[in-house]
Amino acid sequence: MTLADLVDALELQVRAGRARLEREVTGGYASDLLSDVIANGRPGDLWITLQKHVNTVAVASMKDLAAIVLVNGREPEEDTVRKAEAENIPVLVSRLPAFELAGRLCGLGVGRMG
Amino acid sequence: MPSTRITKTQEMVYEMKVGEVMTRQVITVRPDVPMSRLRGILRQNRISGLPVLDGQRLVGLISLEDFIKWLADRAEDGPIRQRMTQHLEKVSEDDPLVLAVGKFDKSGLGRLPVVDRNDPTKLLGILTKGDVIEGLLKKLEIDYQQEQIRRHRTAHVFFEDVQADRTALVLQYDVKGQDFGQAGASSSRLKQTLHRLGVGPNLVRRVAIASFEAEMNLVVFTSGGTLRAKIQPETLLLEAADSGPGIADIACALEPGYSTAPDWVRELGFGAGMGLPNIRKSCDRFEIDSALGKGTRLTASFFVNENFHDIS
Numbered sequence: 001m002t003l004a005d006l007v008d009a010l011e012l013q014v015r016a017g018r019a020r021l022e023r024e025v026t027g028g029y030a031s032d033l034l035s036d037v038i039a040n041g042r043p044g045d046l047w048i049t050l051q052k053h054v055n056t057v058a059v060a061s062m063k064d065l066a067a068i069v070l071v072n073g074r075e076p077e078e079d080t081v082r083k084a085e086a087e088n089i090p091v092l093v094s095r096l097p098a099f100e101l102a103g104r105l106c107g108l109g110v111g112r113m114g
Numbered sequence: 115m116p117s118t119r120i121t122k123t124q125e126m127v128y129e130m131k132v133g134e135v136m137t138r139q140v141i142t143v144r145p146d147v148p149m150s151r152l153r154g155i156l157r158q159n160r161i162s163g164l165p166v167l168d169g170q171r172l173v174g175l176i177s178l179e180d181f182i183k184w185l186a187d188r189a190e191d192g193p194i195r196q197r198m199t200q201h202l203e204k205v206s207e208d209d210p211l212v213l214a215v216g217k218f219d220k221s222g223l224g225r226l227p228v229v230d231r232n233d234p235t236k237l238l239g240i241l242t243k244g245d246v247i248e249g250l251l252k253k254l255e256i257d258y259q260q261e262q263i264r265r266h267r268t269a270h271v272f273f274e275d276v277q278a279d280r281t282a283l284v285l286q287y288d289v290k291g292q293d294f295g296q297a298g299a300s301s302s303r304l305k306q307t308l309h310r311l312g313v314g315p316n317l318v319r320r321v322a323i324a325s326f327e328a329e330m331n332l333v334v335f336t337s338g339g340t341l342r343a344k345i346q347p348e349t350l351l352l353e354a355a356d357s358g359p360g361i362a363d364i365a366c367a368l369e370p371g372y373s374t375a376p377d378w379v380r381e382l383g384f385g386a387g388m389g390l391p392n393i394r395k396s397c398d399r400f401e402i403d404s405a406l407g408k409g410t411r412l413t414a415s416f417f418v419n420e421n422f423h424d425i426s
Contacts, residue, residue, distance in 0.1 A: 035388030
């Protein structure tokens with residue numbers, strides 16, 4: 001499933017990285033601790049978080065994550081959007097809380113079991 | 115389909131000159147040679163046409179097609195002069211290749227004589243479509259090799275060409291403490307620089323993880339410090355140094371999940387207690403020295419040899 005499919009299915013708002021929405025999402029990881037994501041995130045993961053500051057982009061880029069999804073309708077900071085555009089990392093916003101969003105994603109078949 | 119995109123070949127056809135691809139050793143024939151001998155000449159030389167020279171002067175072009183026409187006409191044997199093409203499309207040595215390609219297209223001819231610009235009867239060479247194709251392929255190959263060499267250079271020769279008993283490139287970044295706005299910027303710059311130096315993507319990623327975590331530690335816990343990457347032919351050393359407050363219990367600090375970060379830092383997503391474990395996991399050798407009140411020095415080593423070859 002591509003990011004674009006997920007944007008449609010879950011009514012996500014795209015805040016950055018529109019050019020990379022064709023990317024395949026191979027899994028997901030939900031965490032608000034950056035080092036935890038560095039340790040456990042995998043390339044192609046959709047990262048569910050409420051952290052909206054610029055360092056999330058560095059983490060996503062380092063781990064080659066598919067995208068960052070902010071939950072609870074939290075908007076990314078300006079710096080985050082700018083950096084995300086520069087690094088070509090999609091930043092999405094969902095109105096749902098993390099638990100529900102993860103559930104919906106699993107329901108759509110996004111996950112490690114493929 | 116109309117396209118404004120210019121391909122590499124199109125670009126080359128504009129840049130290259132006829133003189134670069136033409137054949138200079140030209141087989142020619144005199145105008146008084148009888149048509150009946152043409153077949154043998156063409157077959158012997160494995161060509162399908164050739165210029166006709168009267169002494170040193172180019173007077174025409176005779177081809178297999180003219181020969182076939184002569185056979186079909188069942189005409190008497192006679193000198194080549196009578197059956198050759200006299201009104202010739204010609205090109206000069208310094209004409210761009212695109213001009214010749216255009217002439218091939220328009221005329222349907224198989225070859226074009228290359229003549230002196232000031233004396234159109236002075237033959238300098240011959241240009242066939244095969245010459246054009248071969249010339250383009252050679253140029254492409256040369257470009258490709260140069261690109262390979264350039265890519266190879268960025269990774270290897272950078273050190274191999276430096277003649278010294280010891281070589282090292284040191285990149286130093288000053289990290290401000292408590293400045294979360296700038297946090298990560300140094301690692302980001304280091305990552306880009308390594309990338310440009312031709313360090314393999316896998317190694318870049320590992321170094322980036324370690325430097326990011328080390329930088330975060332400097333930002334979160336200290337009043338600032340330095341991040342240094344020392345690139346040597348065999349090893350890449352990443353050093354993070356600060357002058358306090360120091361780590362009270364290093365063994366604990368190395369335990370995943372152990373953190374002394376204040377709550378407000380954790381709210382930002384830092385202080386997960388994974389920083390040092392992540393650094394240790396990403397590098398090949400890990401050393402840490404700390405004294406309370408004095409500071410901490412962390413060294414992460416990465417063995418670059420294999421990774422430097424991985425320039426894909």
